[in-house]
Amino acid sequence: MAATESATSVQRKMAAGRDDSHTAGRSVLRALRLGLARAARDALTLPVSVIGITQARMTQAALARHVDGDRLLMLLDGEAAGAGVLSADRSCLAALIQQQTMGQVTAADPGDRPFTATDAAMVAPLADAMLARAAELSEAAADQQALGGLRFGARVADVRAMQLALDAERFRVFDLTLDFAGGVRQGALCLALPIAEEVAGASAPPADPDRMARVAGAARAELRVVIGQLQLSLADLSGMRPGDVLPLVDPQISRAALIAIDGTRVSTARLGQAGGLRAVRLNEAAPAPVPAGFEPGLPGQGSDANPPVAAPPALSLEVPEAPVEEGAAPLPEPDAAGMAAEISELAGLPLAQNDAAPAQPPDGG
Secondary structure (H helix, E strand, O other): OHHHHHHHHHHHHHHHHHOHHHHOOOOHHHHHHHHHHHHHHHHHOOOEEEEEEEEEEEEHHHHHHHHOOOEEEEEEEEOOOOOEEEEEEHHHHHHHHHHHHOOOOOOOOOOOOOOOHHHHHHHHHHHHHHHHHHHHHOOOHHHHHHHHOEEEEEEEOOHHHHHHHOOOOEEEEEEEEEEEOOOOEEEEEEEEEEOOOOOOOOOOOOOOHHHHHHHHHOOOOOOEEEOOOOOOOHHHHHOOOOOOOOOOOOOOOOOEEEEOOOOOEEEEEEEEEEOOEEEEEEOOOOOOOOOOOOOOOOOOOOOOOOOOOOOOOOOOOOOOOOOOOOOOOOOOOOOHHHHHHHHHHHHOOOOOHHHOOOOOOOOOO
8 A cells, every 4th residue: 555655656746747848838848849840841841850858057168068079060149148059960960961952861971071161051941940930839938038039140160169259158058869851860969048147236236335445444555664775696695594694784764665565665754653662654745756757967857957956854863752641751762873773673683882882983083
């Protein structure tokens, strides 16, 4: 009794799967099967039956691998979603040519010759009639639009040329196995329909300017302060060992360069202290930009042959005092010698004896 009920439930499920196309309307597979058979009968007076058909979804790259081989490749012109692809093997092509030239299909070997535009023209009547009939037989609006919006275009030489002509990224691929003239010959046909992609941003919410400002404000901006530069020969650089000391010649403590992450000099700054911490302060007067094509020493450049040269702003190591909380002791003013000592300590370098105290003027002055 249990075995009978189990078999009955399995049969109901199988019947439901077979009748799914009838309850939900004629499927695109059945529409292609009937459309191709009727198109071959009416356009070529050729009895053709589809003995096998499968459907899959592929990317453009997967489609190129799928049709790569000994096949005639043809483009199908489309307006809605772009161009489609139709490919036929040699046996299918031979049956169509034989029927249109000799009036009958034979089992003769089709041979191995290059495909030509004439071969594509022999397939064109069947391709256009098949697409039109299948679109009429389809009941889903999407299938009607996909099939009815395509027509025969032209032959392409190879898979690479096919990919260059395709715009869509995804395709519905139908592989059909055909039987010609009641079993005289069998062939294969592949139809690839482009899948229309949704327009990007069509249903996206409007942009939030406040959110964009928050995201941009949270972005990291890396700045480097350069107080001096040093040039070494390749021999000196390769001979360096751990513990070697690099002398910092004429450090620009008061006019340090502020360098952006891309290496661009943004501004100049001076080292100091703020709130008990080491800090840099941007100089009030930024260096004037140099005009494009300017070369020093050449007369007649700019609007004035001898333009006045503005005096550089006075530089000082003095840093404005930071706000001091009530009851807190004021911070000491930094000096150049102290700053140099602090920089050496941060780098882990010992301070030279001749730099520990200011140089004394020679006697006899």
